[in-house]
Amino acid sequence: MPVLDHAIRAAEGLLTGLLGEADPARVRVAWTGGKDSTVALFLWRAVLAHHGLGPARAITVDTGHKFPEIIAFRDRLAREWRVDLHVARPTGQVGDHRVARDVVACCRALKIEPLGRALCETGTSHLISGIRRDEHPDRNDRASIEVRHDPPHIMVNLLLDWTETDIWAFHAQFGLPHCPLYDQGYRSLGCRPCTAAPGTGQGERGGRDQAKERVMRTLTGLGYF
Numbered sequence: 001m002p003v004l005d006h007a008i009r010a011a012e013g014l015l016t017g018l019l020g021e022a023d024p025a026r027v028r029v030a031w032t033g034g035k036d037s038t039v040a041l042f043l044w045r046a047v048l049a050h051h052g053l054g055p056a057r058a059i060t061v062d063t064g065h066k067f068p069e070i071i072a073f074r075d076r077l078a079r080e081w082r083v084d085l086h087v088a089r090p091t092g093q094v095g096d097h098r099v100a101r102d103v104v105a106c107c108r109a110l111k112i113e114p115l116g117r118a119l120c121e122t123g124t125s126h127l128i129s130g131i132r133r134d135e136h137p138d139r140n141d142r143a144s145i146e147v148r149h150d151p152p153h154i155m156v157n158l159l160l161d162w163t164e165t166d167i168w169a170f171h172a173q174f175g176l177p178h179c180p181l182y183d184q185g186y187r188s189l190g191c192r193p194c195t196a197a198p199g200t201g202q203g204e205r206g207g208r209d210q211a212k213e214r215v216m217r218t219l220t221g222l223g224y225f
Contacts, residue, residue: 033074036130088118
């Protein structure tokens, strides 16, 4: 069996098992509008449809500093796929002069705290992510199923063992749409102040703020996915 086919079957099996232990209405996908979480959303939506369930539910964090192309893509696809989308936003404004100066404080205020509130507001028991091990060394020891306590929920890391090549091969095989920034050379999408297209010879996350990359384990411990 081709590697990608095996990865797809494993992901479908994990999601089908999830249906046996969780109320689908309390399961949401952590959808950024990026290539990976769009695959996760597509797979969950397909499993729900196969079992006559739906709609697919998702949480997205709008920090106020996202690329407009990501917002436009996200909103269009949510309409087309009829996604029940909860948009989480920071409670206060973080001015441009403060963004990314202290990356831990910035991510806590703009991403981690809004995500935590959204999980509580939506009653989410299981959150499906699109993170991958090969994106970052601090994700090497992540598990497919993670119990989190603040707030209490289960993280389902559906695509941990997929590669960037697997993700794009899946997009091609199933005709998935993607944010146009990828066509401009971006390989990993975050907030505008912390994201650029990687330079020649750089890896997938080479265009991401390297100060943030160095504290990924700290951010994960605080509730970042």
